[in-house]
């Protein structure tokens with residue numbers, strides 16, 4: 001009703017969005033046809049119905065098999081332009097998008113094609129739709145470490161097209177510390193650092209400590225388990241560290257007692273919480289405005305809090321100096 005209209009009309013920034021997670025079933029069929037690939041389902045409806053998962057690994061299996069149709073520069077252009085069009089239609093003014101190049105290199109797609117397609121879409125979307133964007137190279141943490149190193153080396157010649165490096169995929173057994181040399185190399189190249197610390201996996205509190213204290217991440221993706229550590233909360237609050245929470249994916253921390261609502265908990269602790277959509281094509285096509293509409297009653301978000309969450313997002317965005325004011 002009125003609150004939903006308010007949410008949809010707000011100028012928004014989205015900071016946690018996997019481009020490959022915006023690959024809608026109908027585009028999957030179009031790209032499969034264009035590239036001569038046979039899909040394991042015959043119809044868009046059957047494909048959509050197959051998006052059933054119950055945890056991160058079962059989600060990731062569907063997500064990685066889906067991206068097999070992405071082969072050419074044009075495919076990455078179409079994927080990114082479709083997302084940017086959707087985001088602009090939801091009053092997203094600025095977005096920072098993850099991509100998983102190790103997966104594409106593995107299939108033989110050159111880094112140049114991946115980055116060129118996305119970068120061309122970003123330019124066209126900025127010009128035609130007025131939406132700004134940045135691109136974040138994610139290390140796929142459960143793939144062999146040398147493939148992450150190879151992806152970074154292949155991407156550094158294109159570093160002007162990147163804003164940051166991130167860390168995604170299955171967290172269990174893959175602490176941020178393992179990537180310390182790669183993060184150091186990326187930072188030396190002028191890139192920002194962000195890392196997924198997903199909910200309710202093993203040692204996530206220790207992973208958060210490594211990301212925040214040892215690696216000095218500039219942002220944390222998800223990170224709801226921090227609410228279990230007053231020490232880390234104090235550090236994050238003092239630093240103004242932002243969290244890109246995706247309530248559709250990771251809304252509640254299970255503590256053994258009653259589950260904690262992450263967005264509500266972070267707001268109440270004075271942390272810089274933001275809300276994003278994560279992988280909307282695999283989450284009922286709930287893009288960021290939809291994700292906020294869904295989260296509002298769950299976390300009892302007031303209008304002042306909804307505005308604060310967007311202010312947090314624009315503040316946490318890695319906009320070039322001087323450009324932030326144009327969005328606020």
Ligand code: HPA
Nearest residue numbers: 018168169170196278279
């Ligand atoms: N967490 C971890 N890996 C991912 C995610 C996520 O939210 N989305 C795509 N890869």
Ligand code: ZN
Nearest residue numbers: 016018168278
């Ligand atoms: Zn994510």
